[in-house]
Amino acid sequence: MPALLPFLATGRFFVANSQHPMRFEPFTSLLYAGGVLWILGCSGLALGQEATPWSFSPMVRPDIPQAHDSDTWSEHPVDQFIQEALAGQGLSHSPEAPPHQLLRRLFLDVWGLPPDTDLLKELDHDNFETTWTQWVDRALAGPQYGERWARHWMDLIHYAETHGHDEDAPRENAWPYRDYLIQSLNADKPYATFALEQIAGDAMEPHDPEALIATGFLAAGPWDESSQMGIQDGTLDKELAQYLDRDDMITTVMSSFLGVSVHCARCHDHKFDPIPFEDYYALQAVFAGVDRHDRPFDKDPKLHRLRQDLLTQKEALLAERTTESALLSSINQERTQSWISERQDHLSRWKAGRPLAPPSSEIPLTPWEVLEDGSLFIQPTDSLNGKLTWSLLSPYPKPTAVELEVMADSRLPQGGPGWSDEGDFQLTEFKVYGKGKDSDDWIPILLEAPENDFSKEGTSVRYLIDDDPETHWSIFPQKGQNHRCFFRIASLPDDRDLHMLRVELNHPEEHSQWVGRCRIRWSNVPSDRIEPFLEANLQEAFAYSQETRTLEQKLLLTRHALGRHLDQTLEALPTPPQVYAATSYFSSEGNFKPSLGPRTVRQLRRGSIQQPGKEAQPAALSALSHIPWNPEGADLAEEDSRRLALGKWITHPSNGLFWRTMANRLWQHHFGSPLIPTPNDLGNGGQAPTHPELLDWLACELRDSGGSLKHVHRLILHSRTYRQASTWRKQAAAQDAENTYYWRMSPRRMDAESFRDSLLQLSGQLDARMGGPSVKQFLMDPGIHVTPIVDYKGFDPTHAAMHRRSIYRFLFRTLPDPFMKALDCPDASTWHPERNRSVGSLQALAMLHDPWVIAQSQAMADQLQKVSKHLERQIELLYESSLCRMPNPTEKRLMIEYADRHGLANATRYLWNSNAFVFMP
Known part of the structure; x- marks a missing residue:
């Protein structure tokens, strides 16, 4: 006897390993309770054990019901399933809607726009089937189809173009993913490919720019900028932020593609479905190396391939995955030797200019001394206010960079390099001037791109060129050491040759912390080739000769030379467009740093970051054991290989959840209600399907047609069920008020985008251009570490930006358009498998007075x-x-x-x- 689980909330029984749920007539309370206990006892089910939902089982194509001789309504398979259900309830279908209603229904449904009324002139009343086929083909072939149905998908994955949370910063590069959705749907991309690209397109097709853009799916949700960038790595708070970020990705993937609530197993085994706690953390391990960030891509496939190959090499190098044999290859050794020779040449071209006269200041300084190495030792008087300046002959006619080195000296407190009791100093400005041989005017030289080897916390070498006397650079507590800061020269005055230079060091007037010893050096090496600083171990290896370097030192130098080569090659490529997408490699921003591989994920007891358990390994749902996990034996040590393995598992032909979920969504958007009333929960916690055999038949059609969404669209649109009139019938409504059995077409209120776009088209104002950056239909003052100030009311309603289709609007997560919000446009902070449908006075007021x-x-x-x-x-x-x-x-x-x-x-x-x-x- 199969194990049975009473689904108490809905009055339905689920049969373990059975194809579909069965209805039953309501029991009295006592009889029902007794029946529950009897079933539990006979089936051997203990309380707390979860039966496998029917939706987890492989699909078996149902037989199409045979029409009764007395009913010649339709031979279409969809209608046969619907008719059988209607007959079982003693209901009958409605007559067909008139052509003008069907035409409007079709195009509002498929395009989200009113139709061209000239199509009615093509109507052949004697052969309406031919006309209807032409209308359906035209609707599905139009590019407006992708624009309409991409919006449904964006609801599902809570897509928006800001991060959300407290700062809600804009994502200027999210839109390429939106365009990917539109293009993929219009091309009728096989659904399995569509899904796999979004989960792991960069791993599946690493040289296809569209596949990379598709991973914007994983990055579509909110991102906690303040936690990710503000909290240091290695802290519990940062780990918690990373777990929560992955939780959003897991929920998006598993609810969108499989319609299961895996996130409910974060703290304990799932209460309704056979999803153990361990499965949730196995999925956490799948996404353990994934972050959200802008990623470069190129529309030119050849250029994209080159750039991605270089980035892959760079990531492998940083993650120390480049093999020793590759590093010691002849080409890399040649690069290393070339870099060593170049650096030796560059070092030889740094020259220190000697002052032409004693330094001057607003307070006399005596004594002063120019040392043999070109450095300047300064002995201040008791009063230390003022600025220090000196002039020198320019070592080069066109210097490209300048270096300020503050130097230790035994004559200074604590060994210097400053005169304060701690050996520190406070330097507020560093300025350079130049003049030609025949000129008397000193002209400022613009400095940029500052770098240095160390700064006291709260100070920065950037402050030396910010023209703010309240900021400064210091080096405490690293006293008694030399420190250097480096500046590139942005441009020379009138591009002239320089004969003389003047240096100015400013200290705060209210302080007396002077630099005690310093040296200024100049270079004429092209600024983009200068490498001012090397790490200590790298500098040590560089100092040895080729013959005396150890193997470890040779590998260290080669890694550096190869990284420099990759960086320079990437910089030489054209500036690429960017897409906000999933990635494991990007330039660090504050405390937000790439993982360069999967992070360690541990099972968190009770979901608490303070109770880590054993390390989780990547895997999928154990309840779907008929679907093999990683059958190809891919190396799951790589981040992208984990996502690819999950994507292949999800899209497997035997994964009934995958095909049923999408078939249910297609039906939902054509009829306004899904066959499973809880489209994001096909498990025991959701509601049972109203027409399980029809759902499985549609799911099999989707799978067996090669994953063609348009094939399923056509099946639905050509059914008489879809073409029924929406006329209300009292007797039928008394028996089936919710139209669960589809005895008519339920009238549906236009969604916000359809209403807005329809008005644009009817008024002749619609800008039908497709794609491109989203239009900002508001005024905005960017916030700094706070939510931006957004003004919709003050934006000109006749501005050209207001004429684009709604899907191209820039979508703020926490600051939505009030007009669209009034029309039930959803909040992108969370997932929306279904939209709210409200009818209220605010909507009428908005539609009349906006x-x-x-x-x-x-x-x-x-x-x-x-x-x-x-x-x-x-x-x-x-x-x-x-x-x-x-x-x-x-x-x-x-x-x-x-x-x-x-x-x-x-x-x-x-x-x-x-x-x-x-x-x-």
Whole structure:
């Protein structure tokens, strides 16, 4: 006897290892309780054990029900399943909707836009099936299809173009992923490929720029910037932030593609589904090396291949995965020797200019001394305010860089290099001037790109060129040591040759902490080739000869030379576009640093970061044991190989969850309600499917058609179920008020984007350009470590940016457009498998009084008045374009009276606010 689990919340039983759930008639409370205990006892199920949901099992294509002889409604498979369910409830289908309603329904559904009413002129009443096929083909072939259905996917993955959380900083490079969605859907990319690219496209097709862009999917959700960048690595708080970031990725992947609530197993075994605590952390291990950051890509495939190969080599080098044999190859040894020779030449070209006269200051300094190495020793008097300047002959006509070295000296307190009791100093400004041989004017020389070997906490060498006397550079507590800072010369005055230079060191007037000994050196090496600092162990290896270096030193120098070669090669490439996507390699920003490989993930007891358990290993859901995990034996030590293994497991032909989930979503967006009422939970915690056999048949069609979404669209759109009228019937509604059995087409309110885009198209204002950076339909003052200030109200409603389709709007996560929010556009802080459907006064007020709506209604009125000077004809055209039909006599009379009294623009807004327009028929 199969093990049975009573699903108490819904009054349904789930049969372990059975294909579908079964309904049962309600018991009395006592009989029901007794039945539960009997079933538990007979089945051997103990309380707390979770039965495997039917949706976890492999799919078996159901037989199509045979139509009864008395029912010739339709031979379409979808209709056969629906008809069988209707007959079982004593219900009947509705007649077909009239052509004008079907045309409007089709294009609002597939495009999110009203149709071209000229299509009605092509209508062949004697052969409507042919006309309908042409309409469906046109709708699915149009690029507007991808724009419409990409928005559904973006709801699902909580896509937005800001980070969310307290700072909610913009992501200027998120939009290429949005364009990827649109292009992939329009191309009818096989669904398995579509999914696999988004999980691990960069691993699957490392040389395909589109596959890299696809990983924007993993980065679509919120990102805690303040925690990731502000908290140091190695702390519990930082680890917690990383666990939570991966939790968002896991939830997005598993709920979007499989419709399961894996995140519910974060603290303990899943309460309803057979998903143990260990499975959740196995998925954490899959994403252990993934971060969110801008990634470069190139539209030119050859250039993209070159750049990605270089970046892969760079990442491997930094992660010390480059093999010894590769480092010791002849080409890398040649590069190393070339770099050593170049550096020796560069070092020889640093020259210290000697002062032409004693340094001057606002307070006399005596004595002073120029030492043999070109450094300057300064003995200040008791009063230490003022600036120190001196002049020198320029070592080069066109110097490219300058170095300031503060130097230790036994004559200074604590060995210096400063005169303070701690041997420190406070230097506020470092300035350089130059003049030609025949000039008397000193001209400032712009310095940039400062680097140095050490700064006291809270100080920076950047402050030496910020023109702020309140900031400074210091080196405490590293007293008694030499320290250097380096500046590139941005440009020379009038690009002239320099004969003389003047140096100025400023100290704060209210302090007396002077530099005691310093040296200024100059170079003429091209600034992009200068390498001012080497790490100590690298500098030590460099000092040895080739013959006396150890193998470790040779490898160290080769790694550095190879990294420098890779950096210079990358810098020489054209500046690439960027996409905000999943990555494990990027330039560090504050405390946000790349992992360069999977981080260690431990099972957290009770979900607490303070109770780490054993290390987790990457794997998938153990309950779906019929799907092999990593059958190819890929090396899962690499971050991207883990994602690729998971992607292949998810998209496996035998993974019923994968195909059922998407088939359910396609049905949901065509009919307004899914076959499984909880589209993100196909497990025991969700609701049972209303038509399980139909769902499995559609899922098999999706899988067996090569993953063609458009194939399933066509199956649904060509069904008579889809073409039913939406007319309400009292008797049917009394029995099935929610239209669970699809005895009619349920009317649906347009979503926010469809309403907005429809107005743009009808008014002739729609900018139909596809793709590109998102348009900001607001005014913004960027915040610094705070949420930006965004003003929607002050933005010009007639601005060209307002004419793009809604999918191209820049989407703020915490600061949504109030107009779109009123129309139930979802909050991108969380996932939205279904949108809220509300009808309220705020919506009516927004659709009547929003300045943008007023602008569109005026544009529509202007357009109608250009076509005809007669108000009656204008009203007819308004109805025809907006509703795909002519007004009836009563409607025409009332609208003419209203337009005559209040104007055509107001009449337009009146119609656009009516149920006839706002609801899809």
